[in-house]
Amino acid sequence: MTDSIQKYEQKHLDGVITKVQEAIAKSSKDAKKAETDSKSIDKNFSNEVRINTSTYSGMMDTAISVRQQQQLLSERQNSWQHASQQLNVLKRLEKRPYFARIDFHEAGEKSDETIYIGLGSFSDTPDHFLIYDWRAPISSVYYDGELGNVSYETPDGTQEVDVKLKRQFTIEDGKIVTVFDTNETIGDQMLLKALGNSSDTKMKSIVSTIQKEQNKIIRDTHSDLLFVQGAAGSGKTAAILQRVAYLLYRYRGNLTASQVIMFSPNQIFNDYVDQVLPELGEHNMVQMTYYQFTKRRIPNMEVETLQQRFESRTDSVSKKIRTLENSLVYFDAVTKYAEHLGSADMKFRNLMFHDKPFASQEKIQGIYYGYNENYRLGNRLDATKEALLKSLNSRIGSEVRSKWAEQAVQSLNHEDLEKLYGGEPKEFDDSDKEFKFLARKLVIQALQPVRNAIVHNRFLNINAQYVHFLRSVPHLINLEKAGLTQADWQTYVEEVVASLKNHAISLNNTSAYLYLYDLIVGKKDERDMRYVFIDEIQDYTAFQLAYLKYNYPRAKFTLLGDLNQSIYSNESTSTLLAELSTMFDKEKTRVIQLEKSYRSTQQITDFTKEILKNGEAIEAFHREGDLPVVSVKPSFDLAVKRVQAQMSQNQKDGESTAIIGKSVAECQKITEGLRNQGERVTLIKTENQRLAEGVVVVPSYLAKGLEFDAVIVWDASDAMYHDEDERQLLYTICSRAMHRLTIVATEKMSRLLDRIDSSLYKLD
Numbered sequence: 001m002t003d004s005i006q007k008y009e010q011k012h013l014d015g016v017i018t019k020v021q022e023a024i025a026k027s028s029k030d031a032k033k034a035e036t037d038s039k040s041i042d043k044n045f046s047n048e049v050r051i052n053t054s055t056y057s058g059m060m061d062t063a064i065s066v067r068q069q070q071q072l073l074s075e076r077q078n079s080w081q082h083a084s085q086q087l088n089v090l091k092r093l094e095k096r097p098y099f100a101r102i103d104f105h106e107a108g109e110k111s112d113e114t115i116y117i118g119l120g121s122f123s124d125t126p127d128h129f130l131i132y133d134w135r136a137p138i139s140s141v142y143y144d145g146e147l148g149n150v151s152y153e154t155p156d157g158t159q160e161v162d163v164k165l166k167r168q169f170t171i172e173d174g175k176i177v178t179v180f181d182t183n184e185t186i187g188d189q190m191l192l193k194a195l196g197n198s199s200d201t202k203m204k205s206i207v208s209t210i211q212k213e214q215n216k217i218i219r220d221t222h223s224d225l226l227f228v229q230g231a232a233g234s235g236k237t238a239a240i241l242q243r244v245a246y247l248l249y250r251y252r253g254n255l256t257a258s259q260v261i262m263f264s265p266n267q268i269f270n271d272y273v274d275q276v277l278p279e280l281g282e283h284n285m286v287q288m289t290y291y292q293f294t295k296r297r298i299p300n301m302e303v304e305t306l307q308q309r310f311e312s313r314t315d316s317v318s319k320k321i322r323t324l325e326n327s328l329v330y331f332d333a334v335t336k337y338a339e340h341l342g343s344a345d346m347k348f349r350n351l352m353f354h355d356k357p358f359a360s361q362e363k364i365q366g367i368y369y370g371y372n373e374n375y376r377l378g379n380r381l382d383a384t385k386e387a388l389l390k391s392l393n394s395r396i397g398s399e400v401r402s403k404w405a406e407q408a409v410q411s412l413n414h415e416d417l418e419k420l421y422g423g424e425p426k427e428f429d430d431s432d433k434e435f436k437f438l439a440r441k442l443v444i445q446a447l448q449p450v451r452n453a454i455v456h457n458r459f460l461n462i463n464a465q466y467v468h469f470l471r472s473v474p475h476l477i478n479l480e481k482a483g484l485t486q487a488d489w490q491t492y493v494e495e496v497v498a499s500l501k502n503h504a505i506s507l508n509n510t511s512a513y514l515y516l517y518d519l520i521v522g523k524k525d526e527r528d529m530r531y532v533f534i535d536e537i538q539d540y541t542a543f544q545l546a547y548l549k550y551n552y553p554r555a556k557f558t559l560l561g562d563l564n565q566s567i568y569s570n571e572s573t574s575t576l577l578a579e580l581s582t583m584f585d586k587e588k589t590r591v592i593q594l595e596k597s598y599r600s601t602q603q604i605t606d607f608t609k610e611i612l613k614n615g616e617a618i619e620a621f622h623r624e625g626d627l628p629v630v631s632v633k634p635s636f637d638l639a640v641k642r643v644q645a646q647m648s649q650n651q652k653d654g655e656s657t658a659i660i661g662k663s664v665a666e667c668q669k670i671t672e673g674l675r676n677q678g679e680r681v682t683l684i685k686t687e688n689q690r691l692a693e694g695v696v697v698v699p700s701y702l703a704k705g706l707e708f709d710a711v712i713v714w715d716a717s718d719a720m721y722h723d724e725d726e727r728q729l730l731y732t733i734c735s736r737a738m739h740r741l742t743i744v745a746t747e748k749m750s751r752l753l754d755r756i757d758s759s760l761y762k763l764d
């Protein structure tokens, strides 16, 4: 780029920065003023507010005056919040106001227009924008097209412009470091630079280098289901985080971050991505794992953890049972079973009072089925509760006259009496009235647990109901079609019953259990949630997705995944896509395929995609690095030494290292081996840990979605990986590496690597 352009742009930049600084000065003043104002309102509160409670109109005056002060205070606080938010954006812009410029000509306009694009918009006068937000409609042109005619979407429809120039900047602390013009979508040069950076414990935003395909994902507003299938490292996660920021901008005022929820594979991942939105000036959305989503609703049960799910090796019958439970057929069976409960088979518990049934199961059943068949389950339950509460209220009178109440009143001591009177001395006409007052209070207290049990549905016997559902499955589903016999199923049901007794439940059963419960109580679903994002969709089952859809009926779904990265090899994902397509309206479904992989060097991507049998579609981004190294050592000790040598090499080269093992047990072995040699490493055993600086040892299922400068695959021996269905797991592990990949094995290399051409790696 010529010096004159650089000079010209630096001058322009200086001008913009001066204006931003002026705005900062003004905004700081505004923020200070709003802050002092609200403080002084607070201080003057007692002086200003006239407290007069002697007359009715005096009380009204006081209330109005308090209300006025409160209103003033909240207005000031709002303007203070607004001013300090504004200030934050401006401070960010001061360092790096923008990253791109486009010149274009809009049909019907006399002259060309030039705009600069940055993290937020900035104008010096109301209609004069010096910087456009990257999410503004026109900014799309920068990401979408080459030079020439390009169209872009606005809330009013499609517009077309003739793009004449696209210029990119790297700006650091107010100085232009590089500037170049490009006629490609986003020049490779800038992307190369971004991708060459080291990994971090926190993911970063990608707004200056969003790719065309990713831009489609980010700006989609039409689809009810947006399904993104993308290779490892193709930027699925990056794209959806920018998508959340985009949606919050596009629907500002109508959409808040609390109406957006993201389901992520594990807690470490949540932690990894939690800086992206704040970096973009937005609040984080709600983030949860599926485990957390279910676990919070059944705190008394041990729900199967990620580790248990990953490590459960199953025989062929259990595999078939899992496949069945994961399916939509099973989801429909729960729905059908619940419909049947409208006419029979609801299981209740006695509601007990003083060791006797206040309402027996039979009585409750009578009430429940006393309503006509048009009642839906939820309404039936509500009506039953109402009837039970009514009968509870009418019970108060008879209990007041009971022997136990009389005795209870007589044995009240002074302190108890004080409590019952609520601290205020009471005058009674006669002792009979006083007795009745006290007895009534005592009876209401004594009946409170029954009232709570009614209000909280404790008269439902949900465990027995669930087991009854399981026993009914052979009538609801053709087991033979699932390759199962009645006896297989019965044995399985007995296992579930035994584990429920121990308060333990598998993740599959948890979903069905909760869905059944929701259908029975007519759960008020979370209608407020507008966007649901699910990352690593291949690790979900069709049942879970259907259940999430049932929970968020008004939300639009964005699902991201890579069918090549299904790590739960005991579960089949092949049918997931087919089942998914039946859940959403085809007209409102959009599928986007991302084939280019940005995370890893060309050498690493070329190697890892060969692990898969159908990996041809994955395209490497041209970023050069070393060939992956495969190192097979004859013993554990020598293999540990090899890992050690690699760790110190990586450290010398400034590459942060993750050692990824298959399971926690493998990770423990290598950690111990290394510690015995005096190495310091952090072992990540559970998803509640945080990623630490330095070398980390991580089991495969917790490394999902993450990336590291250098990865050492621990023990890729044949003994460890030999089943065909473990290819995807090995692929997932290897594809975590950005710049360097070392595969260490003991005795014999895994046969899953046999098919890789020897020119794609180095043996040592």
Ligand SMILES: Nc1ncnc2c1ncn2[C@@H]1O[C@H](COP(=O)(O)OP(=O)(O)OP(=O)(O)O)[C@@H](O)[C@H]1O
Binding pocket: 191, 194, 195, 204, 206, 209, 210, 211, 214, 230, 231, 232, 233, 234, 235, 236, 237, 238, 239, 562, 565, 598, 599, 704, 705, 706, 707, 735
């Ligand atoms: N347009 C882009 N500009 C700069 N960096 C990008 C871009 N797209 C992706 N990346 C980077 O590539 C890496 C991989 O992206 P990301 O983690 O989003 O991929 P993914 O598809 O979710 O991968 P996986 O399925 O393996 O978890 C990240 O470091 C991300 O910042």
